[in-house]
Amino acid sequence: MSLLERLNSDMKQAMKNKEKDKLTVIRMIKASLQNEAIKLGHDLTEDDELTVLSREVKQRKDSLHEFDKAGREDLVEKLRTELLYVEEYMPKQLTEEELTKIVKEAISETGASSKAEMGKVMSVLMPKVKGKADGSLVNKLVQQHLS
Template sequence: MSLLERLNNDMKQAMKNKEKDKLSVIRMVKASLQNEAIKLGTKELSENDELTVLSREVKQRKDSLHEFDKAGREDLVDKLRTELTFVELYLPKQLSEEELTEIVKETISDIGATSKADMGKVMAALMPKVKGKADGSLVNKLVQQHLS
């Protein structure tokens, strides 16, 4: 089942169950996917494009969550946490820190990176492998740790 079909099914279920928050998030994600398809000039997005959109949605919410938390806006923080929970349901299973560390070590040895100067090369090779499965900031932190 494609992501769009899954979203449509979940949207119908949310309507039946009168889950306004979930319905709102699903509609936002669907709109983002449709906007991306229009931007790319295609009728259907590839799985990779869908992952990109979902990752962007998660990142936006995490960034906003951080800002609202700093400003002490607990009402908005709670709302965003709920939204984030719903969006993350559509992402693939996230890698654990141990699994991610193994992938980082493997990539560093494949490239032959030895110092922080090779950070860009490592990240360029690593990010496609973990796209949608790990937070970019965590990946960045682990690469820095292993290159120092």
């Protein structure tokens, strides 16, 4: 089942169950996917869909952090709920141990030995973990292993 089919199915179910919050999030995801398809001028590939979903997760996490700092608990709770709904459509996330293993492989593959070569490692690493790991965590692990 493609992502769009899954979203449509879940949207119908959310309407039947009167889950207003979930319905809103699904509609936002669908709108983002459609906007991306229009922008690219073709149907989205799985990779494109993953990029859009990752962007949606990142936006919500950034907003969550800002609202939390501002003490806006009402918005924090709403965003946490939205984040849970968006993450349902993301691939299974890698554990830190799995990610560390992939980081070490990428470092040995590129032959990097200092933080100055971090860009080389990240360019090899990010396509492997796209959508499966948070970019800031990947960045932190690469820095730890290159120091």
